[in-house]
Amino acid sequence: MSIIGLGLDICSIERIQRIITGPRAEAFLARVFTDGERATCSPRHDAASAYAARFAAKEALVKALGAPKGIRWRDMEVVREDGPPRFALAGVAREVMEARGLEAFLALTHDAGVAAATVVLQTKGV
16 A cells, blocks of 8 residues: 555635625535535534535545546535545546545644645555
8 A cells, every 4th residue: 555645725714604604605515515515514503614624625635636637526525424534436536536546534624714634545455
């Protein structure tokens, strides 16, 4: 197993708050986030923080992959079950990961008005 890619991104929570409470909120949310992410984030008292962390995660994954042509926001879903957050991938994101034999590791955090995400890509172990 080898590390193949690393992506890091930060996102202003205030910026996301302005977007999700503004006149174009629905268009933004529908374009960027999956139904599952919206169901997780929207009810939270800190919805902007949750959305900002997921936005940063998607940006970090795109950077780690080298911005493959045709990738879409909704190809990347941040899910959290029992354990750390992870990606559920579809479309171009899944195709690229499978073609390259990669798995992604994701870390999220938010503090001091920003959300941050780090993505490490490594080859799948045999």
